[in-house]
Amino acid sequence: MKKLLLLFLLSSSTAYAQRNFTIDETVFGPSKFAPKTIYGIQWAKNMDVFTHLDQSYQQLIARSAKENWSEKVIANADDLKAALNKVITTEKFTLRGFPSSYKWVDTDHIKFQLPTEKTLFDITYNTKTKSAMVTKSIPNGLTNAELNTHTAYLVGSNIEILTAEGQKIQVTKDTMDGIVNGSDYTHRQEFGIHKGMWWSPNGKQLLYYRKDETMVTKYPLPQWDARVATVNYIRYPMAGMKSEEVTLVVFNTETQSYTTLKTGEPKEQYLTSVTWDPNNEFVYVGVLNRGQDHLKLNQYNAKTGDFVKTLFEEKSSTWVEPQHELIFLPNAKNQFLYQTDKDGFNQLYLYNTDGKLIKHLGYQEVIVEDFKGFNGAGTKAYYVGATNKGLERHLYEVEIKSGKTTQLTKTNGVHNATVSPTGKYVLDQYSNLTTPNKIQVLETKNSQSKSIFEAENPFAGQINLPKIEFKEFLSPDGKTPLNARITYPANFDPTQKYPVMVYLYGGSHAQLVTDRWLGGVGYFDLYMAQNGYLVFTLDNRGSDARGRDFTRVTHRNLGEAEMADQLVGFDYLKSLPYVDKENMGIFGWSYGGYMTTSLMTKHNATFKAAVAGGPVIDWKYYEVMYGERYMDTPQENPEGYKKTSLLDKVDRLKGNLLVIHGAQDPVVVQQHSMDFIEQCIKKGIQVDYFLYPSHEHNVRGKDRVHMYDKIAKYFDLHLKK
Template identity: 30%
Template structure:
């Protein structure tokens, strides 16, 4: 028996030895990328379109497919047939799908925004019509398809496609002063939208937001560039407690060529505008500065009267979402966590509660819409466990709930417009994305696309299985995962490297397929590290109480939870309690810094990439949502800012930032650098010139960064960990 066991171990070791280590170059050169359905767009009827690229002809096309058969029906447009365009990067249909807007030469501005050149393509005449000779933003068809509204140079324009004439709706747009129809920096970043104008259903009115940034403080960044002298990027950025842009609501009537300003009471923010199914009624969402008092206003454009149809308040804050859906009678679907968990509600057009469609100690994580004919709503939730996502349907009366996807993992649906079909994307920690077709009752009809080639290719690499578990500490029970080296031996000890993000409502412990960082963690595991991720208090999908436990004290309790988690893990016999490190990016970088400083008896080293180092430096909307203003909550801001206790540094510390970060400014790193210098504390610093928050633009940028971090880990955490274990 002993000989058989030794033979089995020898064979297993030989098989493992024949497999390859994941290299950093492979992680960042696309070796492990997954196949996807690009720019999937649901069409009228049982059809969908995809944006496809032909390597042979170097052209792009919009191709139409049948949901029921998955067969290609036709090519709607192919750039190889267009003399004016060699390719296009984006497409958008009009309502009756007789025209498309095609976009080329896109130029990024901030996280979501971009400029580009856009054309209208007419399917019947197969002709292109240039919308504007200059680069523009957010071109949008009117519902009657006769006009296109767009933004240029902070103003709004409307092009009449029939007469080829252009109407300038606003004329006061001015950089760093007045913006019409496009969000300012902080709205784009924190309310996650760019286009701040919307057509009424009858195409007669265009509602839009106007941002007066005049009194918003200006932030500037030096751009190193490639010239003899650097330049500057200057933009308005409201930091916590500072003045925001004054945002007002306006409606332009195309027939009268007249703009009216709408009075919607007292507010600080207008985070959403949306026309109801009544062409004369606009819905505007307002928030106070504390973001704990939300109102839905109905604005009647016939007399500009306003009415509050829903008022939601919270002791902490109310989240903004895009789940507001109007039914044919102008009643509406809304999601709220007012009962402690995010659920679906149906309200009458007067704002009276008709029915709470879902309930329970679990969260609705996505709302896909409704089929009014069958009175059915479709949604995604964590009913199968907070690290999983499953698709469900439920009747308007709150009954007949049905699970539409069976596999436990992460399911995400793309429904046809009529809700007869949906394409489900499934993955888990061991399965790369698989796309399958389902009918509205959940029956799986066909497999659309899989990543079997990637699965097969990965068999030649050394990979460890991600183990999910609940970690119980002094401060709670938390979702966690662990990666061990493929050659793990429970009789030996290993250094521990912790990864986390920890931001409000976020989730890092999810049963889904690998991100690029997961491959990095596999790379580190093979070097002899145990990798662990913990979602502590403040993270999402476990109810409002868990998420909002950190209110007014960002990173205080999150830091305590990571330190306690490290101490609990260190009790395990195979973890070296003297060799524990942690890293994070952005909010996670703030956390890793805090853990190293406040948990100096626990953590030996940390890496912080693009970290916030004082919430006083971050933007108003995000920071005040969780902290209120510095004027109201001085202790909450300063007691958890590492620039105020840099003298606590004992371990090894690598600080990384992009100098062109418009989000978390490099000011954060420079101020912490000064504090560390004044405290005479040694540390390592890496500045990536002109790189933004993601530190990815430019040749080999990500590879360089991850080489640097990997080397730092090897030199400062269980030095040459794998070699030590092999001795």
């Protein structure tokens, strides 16, 4: 095992007048103590100039490379309000400051949206002449609005269009329960799905999902808000059961005709990575089989719906997981970037529309996380990628023709950066364990930097913060490094012994340990450390930002490799002289709740107390899209489902377990925990249970304070002497 990577004492634990967090601040602290920053920061068009709001949010500031990035006021809220009063005369509006959501249209004009009680206005403002113009107005509050020449939105499960001329077109008129149009909640938002409607580039055709879930089992969620309880039914396809059937339809606003893409059989498949061709003629769709191990990227004729060709296929012995739409090159409409981890790490691949792979644009083991666009000439692309074993995020530049890649940010930490229109400068915002927030400009040729803004420690002189430390361990496979974090008790004394709280998640698409401000630690973790606990977190195999093989090891046996990795960390904790190994607790939510309950049953000698929130108990109760990716179906993998189920393992439970669940949970339905409790009763095993009647998968708002208070008191009751 490797030792300490980084150690930082955030503030003196003995400083005068400093205090611990209140229980309310475990929830509201992140906004109360957020490091200061600059809002509305972005590059202007076609110039090495960036703009942002001042600290009062009243002025728009420009900074130019020619003037060594000094400040210059180019617009203010008073002038903007005066201009708006001339063009918005029928409704009252509120403008408390210059809008931070503005976007540059050209060198003089910005655009932004201004909501009123009834209307959402699209505004273009000339910063030179101080004049405004309303370019579009639509009713405020439209659901899932997609704006182009016309505006598409949802009314219930149907689509309407408000044309540029103000006319309404009712696109779909389905009244049958279970037919849903245009929803982003298609395939339960797996596969990177974040929208359910796409305008063609010319704004004349609307492509949308049509989801038929009439055959999917209705699942009851009891409602407690009436004298006689009622039932809300949701469509919930459990693993191995009937799933939804989805098609893609093109609506032509000029002819008001419909074309369904002929995506073929079987009907239980997933339609992903949906992308319009830049010429409005074709639609590209990633067609993924229900088994999620075979993807075809297909091209369809938007006018006829006919299948044109399969550009390429991707197969895996575990799973294929498309997450992104295609990105067409700005200066080559027959070429696009495709993202996949098929060679080990999610990276960029350049294809043409014939399906020919032109070049792999990946770099080392860097994982592409956020594509940032192209330079003005379209010859280079930029992205933020995960590196340093997933701990850091940096900005990379790749030359499309040669594939040459350059890392543009160097300071350790998590960066969010963009490149100027000329490509000469990088506008970089980052944090790390020792840096709350820093904004700087870098020169791409020599990496010279100019500091623009640096936030002070928001806790200094106020909050008694503990010491935070990164650790690295080696997985039981003998070759895979694992990142971990220790938050030490306040006023830590290595000659004393302290109880432990382990906080974990462990599932896919999540990462808890990163080199960002506070190391990614949560405020409840800090609260517990301030109250005398050593808090430990480890990202096991299966979690995010480490590549294909790090994730795929969990296939068909969720929880097994994850627990083996966590045990490495627990063994380390028990070896420390200042750890009270007789008083260790563990807490996790969702997948973390599954991990917590698994460890309390399958490895029951470590923890004296545990809290499992919204836990998966048996994967046969979980939904198709997520569950079958990792476990296949119960029919295909009966051994795996039996091994990972906790229903027949309650008699192994030792220690004190509190299970918490939201009664309205549509993700991990309450049946998981209720069946577990029922088995505990039958086996004579005592367990604690608490229900939040009105909450879904996560307990939010003020009630979350109540939840954290309950968890803290539960650990205090069982772990403090």
